[in-house]
Structures are given as C-alpha cells and as structure tokens.
Amino acid sequence: MSFKSLGLSEPILKAIQEKGYETPSPIQAKAIPPVLEGKDVLASAQTGTGKTAGFTLPMLHNLSSSRTEQRHRPIRALVLTPTRELAAQVHANVKEYSTHLNIRSTVIFGGVNQKPQVNKLSQGVDVLIATPGRLLDLESQGLLSLKRVEIFVLDEADRMLDMGFVRDIERVMKLIPAKRQNLMFSATFSKDIKKLAYTILNKPVQVEATPENTAVEVIEQKVYRVAKGKKTGLIIKLISDGDWKQVLVFTRTKHGANNLCKKMISAGITAAAIHGNKSQGARTKALAGFKNGSIRVLVATDIAARGLDIPLLPHVVNYELPNIAEDYVHRIGRTGRAGAEGQAMSLVSADETSYLKGIEKLIGESIPVEILEGFEPDPNASTEPIKPGQNRNRGQRNNRGGNAKNTQKNKPNNRNRNKSRKRSDSRS
Known part of the structure; x- marks a missing residue:
C-alpha cells in the first residue's frame, strides 16, 4: 500500500515524499480512508506509530479540497492536546505536511506571553492546535472564535482525562458547531475514554493498529x-x-x-x-x-x-x-x-x-x-x-512539605494545589 493509493492529494503526497516517507504505517492505513470520507473516527495506536499523521494528512486534504477564498480565514479545524510539547509537535507536523497547500496554521498554549499568539490568530488561521486552558482563556477574551470549526480532533484523549481536562473539553464542545467531523486519537482507551468518546463522536469508525496497552515490540x-x-x-x-x-x-x-x-x-x-x-x-x-x-x-x-x-x-x-x-x-x-x-x-x-x-x-x-x-x-x-505525600526517607520532608502535624491542617490547600497542578501544562 502507498500513500497515493489512500487517495491523498498531490500537494500532500509531495510533502510526504520530501519527508522521506514511502509507505503508511498500520494506523495511517486504517485511519486515513474513513477520515477522508468525512466519518468520525475513534483510533487507538501505540505511541510512536505515526498516529499524528493519521489525522493531520486527511484533515489537510479535506480542508484544502473544500476551502473557499475568504478575506478573513476562520478557524476550520481545532486540534486539542493535553501538553505544550505535544501541541508544538502536532503544529510542526501540520506545517510540514501543508507546505504545498494554501493552509495557515498556528499553535497556542499557556506558559508564554499570549501577544504573539494573538497576533497570529488575528491574521486568520485554518488550523488551530491548542491546549485547553489557553484556548478557553483567549476565547473568553473574545480573541478567537470557534463557531466555524468543521473538524475537531482530540489527541491523547486518555492523557486529557488523567490531567483533569474533562470539564474543559465539555466547555470547548459547547463553543463549536454541533455539525462537524470528530476524530479521537490516543495511545490507549479505557472505559472512561470510550464513554467520553461516545458523547463526542457520531457513529464512529473504530480503528486499532496494535493491541491496547502493549509495549512496542522493538x-x-x-x-x-x-x-x-x-x-x-x-x-x-x-x-x-x-x-x-x-x-x-x-x-x-x-x-x-x-x-x-x-x-x-x-x-x-x-x-x-x-x-x-x-x-x-x-x-x-x-x-x-x-x-x-x-x-x-x-x-x-x-x-x-x-x-x-x-x-x-x-x-x-x-x-x-x-x-x-x-x-x-x-x-x-x-x-x-x-x-x-x-x-x-x-x-x-x-x-x-x-x-x-x-x-x-x-x-x-x-x-x-x-x-x-x-x-x-x-x-x-x-x-x-509509597503513598502520595508520604515521606520516602525517614527524617526527609516529602515533596509537598510540612510535617505530620501540619498535614491534616493543610489538607484543603493540598487538594486545591493538586487540582491546579493537573492543569499546569495549559494554564501556567
């Protein structure tokens, strides 16, 4: 099987060739066709198997095929990721694969000054990759609109749940159109993830490249x-x-x-x-x-x-x-x-x-x-x-600080701190 046989456009095939890729990985071969057909997809693939290209390639194909000339480019595709590093990586892939397309993309995340990100958004972008906190922050300031989103991608969905982003995801869902294509990609899918998936996805095609939670054979x-x-x-x-x-x-x-x-x-x-x-x-x-x-x-x-x-x-x-x-x-x-x-x-x-x-x-x-x-x-x-908060070595203070006497008194503060830590990647 070749990338060409999957039905991808020539500009995308050219970008793939320049990257040195010849044949699609198993997850790409399974996921790309239904995404190209506009179907919702629930995909599970071992990390390191090329799942990012599994959604970026067909997403770019569909966006470039249906693009109309507009003075201001609305955000037509939203990719939500749990961490800054993953957001930056996905954006790098989108830029590489869209080299020969008239597609603009940018990435936004917390921990840095928002001004350069806002400047990029003001110029109009087709594809936005974001962490939940910064996305909701800029939307609440009226600095971006998600009302024209056609494709919604939830990447590393299981990590999203681990980091406590469920409510943020629910808030994002209310900001994007009800009629859209949904793609959920992750390394693993727990029962909680599948439960979340079926509240977001519409009659999804489920694809899996490797058995769930198995270590890479090599x-x-x-x-x-x-x-x-x-x-x-x-x-x-x-x-x-x-x-x-x-x-x-x-x-x-x-x-x-x-x-x-x-x-x-x-x-x-x-x-x-x-x-x-x-x-x-x-x-x-x-x-x-x-x-x-x-x-x-x-x-x-x-x-x-x-x-x-x-x-x-x-x-x-x-x-x-x-x-x-x-x-x-x-x-x-x-x-x-x-x-x-x-x-x-x-x-x-x-x-x-x-x-x-x-x-x-x-x-x-x-x-x-x-x-x-x-x-x-x-x-x-x-x-x-060792339980969370328990001293690892006698006489050594644990990572949260304080002694046994203070632990009970500070419990509410510790709990609040834990909540904030979960969101540190997008809000800090």
Missing part, C-alpha cells in the same frame, strides 16, 4: 532490582559504563527530577530537567539541547511521556516506576519509534513491587530482571508502595 525491556538509596549510583554507572549519549529518564515528581538532575551534573554528566514547574522557555531550551546532543540526559516527569518527538532515541530509564501502569507504556514509547530499536530500563526498589506487577499484567509479559553487584536490593525493605 523495545528491549529490562528491570534492575536495586535498593532505593542506591538508585542514583546505579543510573550514573549505567550511563557512564555504557557510554550512553542520549538518555531520557523519568521520575515521579518534579522535586525528584530536579534533585536527580543536580546529582547527574555533579557526576560530570550533562543533564537538564523538564516538568510542569519549568517555564516554557526553559523546557524548550532543555529539549533543544537534548536533541542536538549538548545535553546528554533529560530528566522528566510524565509530562514528557507524550509529545516528545525525539528521532532514534536509544535509551529510556524509569528511575521510578509510574503508579499508573499505562504511563509505563507511554514512557517507554519515547524509544523504539518508527521501527527503530530502543532500550527501556527500570530501576525498581522494594516499594515499587506492586507497580511492576501491575505493569507486567497490563503488557502481558514478564520483564527480565537483573541485579548488579554493589547495587543489590535491600532484603529487609518493605514492599508496601
């Missing part, structure tokens, strides 16, 4: 059992001894990412941290340095599990396992992209045992285990998982 997975206090030494040894040049490392907390980054730098390894508390400028600079090789290690929270498009990334390390098993699939999906090989290693301490079992149950396989001499696990450590 990724070599390994678990290192290790004592919690020896994790930093182990990861530094693995990176140094293996002479790894480009490593994406995941931690569970922002504080943990910053702390590990400092220790890496102290060990002579160039590193940068990326998470929700970092400014957009700092995040962009860190990612650029990681891509060009000036930064060897990028330490990230799960904000980076989606939307980081790093070609041929060889190594992903879970410094800490995620407490949500599905996030493991998204994390390791940053490597092994586009058919390339990759390695995903997880440093697992005793208190993460239940997380590991949950991950293995989800992906349907046991991950090989290795123990390195000098970094053995603590045989006396508890296998009880």
